[in-house]
Amino acid sequence: MSAQTQIRRKTVRDIAKAKGGTPLVCLTAYDAPRAALIDEHVDVILVGDSVGMVVHGLDSTVGVTMDMMVLHGQAVMRGAKQAFVVVDMPFGSYEGSPVQAFENASRIMMETRCQAVKLESGVYAGETVRYLVERGVPVMAHVGLRPQAINVDGGFKAKGRTDTERERVIKEARAAEDAGAFAVVVEGVAEDLAAELTQELSIPTIGIGASAKCDGQILVTEDMLGLFEWTPKFVRRYGNVKGEISSSVEKYAEEVRSRAFPGEAETYSLKS
Template sequence: MSSQIQSPIKRITVPDIRARKGGEPIVVLTAYDAPTAALMDAHCDILLVGDSVGMAVHGLTSTVGVTLEMMILHGQAVMRGAKRALVVIDMPFGSYEAGLETAYANAVRVLKETGAQAVKVESGPTAPATIDYLVKRGVPVMGHVGLLPQSINIDGSFKAKGREEGERARILQSARDTADAGAFAVVIEGVAEGLAREITEAIDKPTIGIGASAACDGQVLVSSDMLGLFDWTPKFVRKYADLRGVIDQAVATYADDVRARRFPAEVETYFSKKPVST
């Protein structure tokens, strides 16, 4: 391979993540654009281009309305900013459920058009067969069990899962099936600590928790939530910043300066060049 096309920074790979099972916790955040991805890149092992972009960026009420084109667009942006982290892109609702060949075609399109390293699918009843089909054809897949945001129209709300024994057993089996099908890691969302611990101990692939306790092999949060861009966040989110307040104050100050003609000042203004004397 020509040295001209090799990146000077070694990017984290799928085998690197798979090898982290039971080791140093894996750090994951969602990313939707190039400048934010560039800031997160040095600190995160995985950047997830989540279909949460529909709610966090586009103002949708759920992830159901997110399209493949939206995921590709945001995936391309994140890949321009990230040089080190493994980049995983969500397969949106409707892009992988219709059949194995459709799922493969859409997944290949995502990887080819973005340059990302893997895709993520929510692990419903048909997911293990899909994961197996994709992995055997060269598409790395991250699974997702527990609370499944793409199933909002069936569940009716975003609520914790696995509190009843029957549902607990079903989610545990789904995680096992997902790992056995070839997923290199499994996101566990919105389940009790005991179930998250049981899943993590039961499968040989790293688990990434979101609202699933510290028992998992790593953690992921929606970046907009942990950065404080919204008034309300789920119980499991810790706000590490108050960007909503920072942005509000900055915009208010800008507006005051414009109305008072304090902005732009002389230092921010271009002037005609003085004629050169002869």
């Protein structure tokens, strides 16, 4: 491949420069084929810990392990050639101390070759974010509704609906920015709070259930493609993958049972 046709992967500078410009397009991926399909259309691919629910059938992200994130991160990096790839740090991999966080973040980056990690950022996480950034680990923060805190919150609940919650989300975002995060995911907050955060922060805000006021948007790919019967309020379905798979499998089953498949075109014969 010549230098003129070589594909350039997006960098952390490309993401940071998007602040206030054309919104960043972000989706999740957990395997090489899906990453390859979405790669040319998106700016950021997130290997989210949502893989636990989407792929492994867990009821939350809390049971996701480092080994799972590394395995799926490696697969996505094989499929994506130009998108900026971020891998989630799972629950329990960074909360203990900045040293623990660096050990796990460096493992993720070394073994997957991704460009950054993402962690859910309570105010307490500022020290950890700074520790990682100073040691060469780009960090995307995550504020608002934090899925890893489901057991404290008692479910997936929108944030920032009271003055106390609103102030906490703002503090979380400011702490992440001050510590050196290059972008922040804002999940499940009211439009006015998303707008305020986007205006106040110098780093891009990437919304999920946080309105079009953000500097970018992210969705779980399987949700927006209609793979599941139920999707959150903030998801718009752009396809009906569930229906397509179901009808295709139904047709296959019919043809197998009637011996219509395999036919002559799918059958080997002796060479003459």
